[in-house]
Amino acid sequence: MDRIWNRGERDRAARMARARAAGLGRIVEASRIGELLAAVLVPGDRICIEGNNQKHADFLAASLAKLDPAVIHDLHVVQSNLALPAHLDLFERGIAKRLDFCYSGDQGVRMARLVKEGRIEIGAIHTYLELYSRYFVDLTPRVAFVAAHSADREGNLYTGPNTEDTPAVVEGTAFKSGIVVAQVNELVDRVPRVDVPADWVSFVVKAPKPHYIEPIFTRDPANITEIQVLMAMMVVKGIYAPYEVARLNHGIGFDTAAIELILPTYAESLGLKGRICRYMTVNPCPTLIPAIESGWVEGIHCAGSELGMEAYTAARPDVFFNGPDGSMRSNRVFCQLAGHYADLFIGSTLQVDPEGNSSTATANRIAGFGGAPNFGSDSRGRRHVSKPWLMAGREAARPGGGTMPRGRKLVVQMVETYREKMQPTFVEKLDAWKLMDEFGLDLPPVMVYGDDVTHLVTEEGIAHLHRCATVAEREQAVRGVAGYTPVGLARDRAAVEGLRDRGIVQRPADLGIDPRLATRDLLAARSIKDLVRWSGGLYDPPKRFRNW
Amino acid sequence: MSAGYLEATARQRVARFFDAGSVHEWLGPSARVTSPHLAALGMPAAFDDGVATGRATLAGRPVYFAAQEPEFMGGAVGEVHGAKLTGVLLRAARDRPDGVVLLLDTGGVRLHEANAGLVAIAEIQRAVFEARLAGVPVVAVCAGSNGCYGGIGIVARGCDRIVMTEEGRLSVSGPEVIEAHRGVEEFDARDRALVWRTMGGKHRYLLGEADALVEDRFEALREAVVPYLGHARPLDLDSVRAEHEALGRRLARFGEAPDSLDIWSALGVADPARVPMLEPGPFVEMAAPLRERADA
Known part of the structure; x- marks a missing residue:
């Protein structure tokens, strides 16, 4: 008996035939979305509803949530972000059952409830790169629902500046006999550029409203505090300058926005131009x-x-990656990879323990990871060298011994000792442990592991964790910059002073920084309107960020 | 300390607005006259109850001043805070300096002090008129981060002159209050572009309510205030009648306009959509000949 080698193709053909029989062509009217979904889905399908950090296939998500669970059920959702209420409606209504994802953000509390109620079975919580990778291993979507800016009549898609995850989702699906349904804001005669070729796209629906995009990377300089300016000065003078960090990844908080805004002022005065911060892998943050x-x-x-x-x-176009049509194209996979192999990652977190492990997990909330664990880890597969990588590798203590010279990625965590509502950032035990117990996870959800962190920066100073020879030494270095938190007050003063003598703990004064000079006057822009002025009027901020 | 007026504290503003070394404070923090109401509620107090008052010179001329502290309860007016403002104005009516400069930055009455705060507003309002009747010009500067709202918004319009920046706002009900009472369809408080084009300095200037619109710099604000010193505007029956007629004309002309953009267009602004991006200099150049002048 001949073995069948194209079950997937036959299955796709059957689904496409059902759609044709219903009278649906490649371009589907929004009013007939229910018929399309009924034609192309079967119970138990693995699906992805493109939910990125910013762009969401919101019309398709809402339409899926309206399906009859008696007909379509037990779907397995594999998507990076669950940000919309409709994504969880699918589980609450019994249409979907299993979930593999990366990040849930605002839906984290509701997700935790649905998990406890047994309505969501979580496969795993991934980083972005892990989940995209699994699209090409064991989590390939059978049907993918994606969002694009526009499509032509053939089905060529233009995804524009917010291309984000679309290429990864579509490639995984289309090349494994899956079905790709795209919602678009508009149908045009000719797309500005082809981001997804038509023969990878099965159906196109013009959504009643443009897809939802959240401006999540805009930080109003008016809200940057003088403590953040002080920490930014320490990072520039104490880390970027000595290592000459030219290629790096910035987080998206106010802390890193402060660094970006003192480059043309404070860093300029230190003569660092052309030596640091030349290449970045980051979203187009207005503060840049x-x-x-x-x-x-x-x-x-x-x-x-x-x-x-x-x-x-x-x-x-000399700065950003723009297409022949002139508009930018983003790509989360490549950006994550580029950031992984950069020389430095810097970001913030909510909790740090005495080993330097950090987590954004809080009780009763399943928030997930996103990209920070990949950015914030030593890239052990790296082989090309650079000054900061070699320097950090030389400095790093080698508790395990060994004679082989190695390089090392710089991973910087930048936190104030207390965060909002006077919650200490430094804790003896991360809430991640509680979350593990509560939801029966195999490991505490840690964002960045302590042994990957090279530098911990607070308003109290810099701890050079990679130079600590023992876990006990690392602990005192962490406590040494933990200020007046209980973790900080429990430090061994003599041990911390010893670390300070060796330059492993540095106070602002040790770096030649006078905290009194850390003022908002150092910010190259102090308001959103200043950013508009710097851009020559090209930056057009969303209305909610204006004060003019 | 930051470069602009917008981000400065009340005392930074006083120190940099008036002539260097000329500031003498009345009932400063060391006097510790604090709010009895906040104490009764177990809430934190400020030793100056959130307003600095005193005398100084501006371009060499004697003035009295009050400066609301933006960081203490949003500059809100309580009983003591209000009494200090009233006191400055009544003392000016008695001593007749060249002017009173009010550096206003407030959301209005402190809700915790309810009636006492409302009574204070009425007293401040009356004291403004006492000073003006004595021939002392009262100049309100509305350029702070909280805007100038509630009863103090009314007080400001009772002053001789109002000086604003484009970041400044002047109104009675704040955006959130309007949205809460009339619905988001009436006014979306999160649409900050809408907030500023309805309540911001440029709109107030175009409507003839603000007398000057300048950059957010101390020097620019000083230069705008100085010419008003020693020149009180008349406060008599004729001037009040003229103001009423002007407001009536304004209502007839713009009462049906759904948005400030329509008002600007009706005023003859060539490209209303561009107004928010114009810098103060070019804006005033464009707007000065077109703007509505209630006293014209």
């Missing part, structure tokens, strides 16, 4: 505009885009 305009940052690859930055990025 002054550093770009004054010639600091030469190249940026973006995981996503940012509302209001479209005209600006289009006008700076």
